Amino acid sequence: MISVNDLSPAELAALLHFHADAGVEWLLEDEAVDRFAEFEAMKAARQGARAAPPVVSSAPTPSQAPTQAARRSSAAPLAPPSSRAAPAIPDxxxxxxxxxxxxxxxxxxxxxxxxxxxxxxNLKNSAKSTIFASGSAESGIMVIGPMPSADDDREGLAFAGRNGQLLDRMLAAIGLKREQILLTNVIPWRPPGNRTPSGPEMDICRPFIERQIALAEPKAVLLLGNFTARFFFGGNDTIHGMRGQWREIGIAGKAIPAIASLHPQELLTAPVNKRLAWADLLAFESRLIRE
Known part of the structure; x- marks a missing residue:
């Protein structure tokens, strides 16, 4: 096994980033826990719970009754019932x-x-943070991503970590800063293992993101990523088929112009797509200037 003392700073940083992406948030407990003793205690409790009192085929005589009563009183107590999670609210x-x-x-x-x-x-039960819109709504500019990443969940902020750094550079290229715009996610809680939210989970989260848009009253919205574009535009097309086209999303009886582009994570994975994102940013900037 390789010791951490043998890793370079870059290798150690990469290892910590890997653990963070995997959802590991604490490497050590605050106090030492003997898991072996804990397991043995649980096993003994289960065995005690399964132990039944001896079966007597005939009724006890008066002389036997005290003996059997004492035997029952000295038997190991049953283990307390395990606590169960509260029943889920119907969707x-x-x-x-x-x-x-x-x-x-x-x-x-x-x-x-x-x-x-x-x-x-139920997504809230496994998430560390609730991610809400940050920045300013006064500019009338809103940027919406899909769901929180591990970095977002850890820092409690939409578009944290490497994705956020790249997004900051993308915004700066068209003269914007994240403090000047409203930045948020469709889903406020990170799904376990970064899985795609289920249909019911999306239905539950929809009123909150739509209300964010209604209260912010943006003049233009930039949607980042495949999930986000499908959430608002509908259909099963990929982001490459939906990006770069101005459409309208209906929020509280109003038609709000929106354009979709690639998520920063997609650009980090395939840098060749940066030219496509740049074209989308220029279209977004052009619309802002006209507004």
Whole structure:
């Protein structure tokens, strides 16, 4: 086994980044835990729970009764019942609760409070952070990504880590800073293992992201990534078939212009696509100038 003392700083940083992407957030417990003793105790408790009192074929005599009573009182106590998770809220009920919580918010601040208090989506149970819009809505510019990454979840901010650094450079290329725009994600909680959210999970999260857009009242929206584009535009096309085309998304009875482009992660994976993203950014900039 290779010791960490044998790794270079670059190799150690790569290893830590790998663990972070895998969802590892703590390498050590605050206090030492003897897992072997814990397992043995659990096994002994289960065996005690399965142990049944001896079966007597005939009724005990008066002289036998005290002996059997004492035997029952000295038997090992049954293990306490294991705690079970609260039953899941039916999807339809959770969607209604999400819609009510979102619609009653009258500002982005109120909506953030409502989202942080909402417990009807199982994605929240495994996530460390609730990701909400950051930046400023005054510019009328909104950039929306898919779901939080491991870096986002760890830092509590949309587009953190390498993706965020690349996005900052992309925005700077058209004269924007993240502090000047409203930056958020469709899904506020990181799915376990970065899996794609299920249909019911998307339905539960939809009222919150749509309310963010309605309250921000952007004049133009930039959608990043395949998931985000499908979420708002519908269909099963890939991002390469949806990018670079101005469309309208209906939010609270208003038609808001939106254009899709590649997510920074896709550009890090395939840098050749940066030319496509650059063309989309120029189209986005042109629309902002006209507005």
């Amino acid at each position: 339809e009920q959770a969607v209604e609760q999400a819609r009510f919580a979102a619609e009653t918010a009258r500002s982005l601040g109120e909506l953030k409070t409502a989202l942080e208090a909402f417990s009807g989506c």
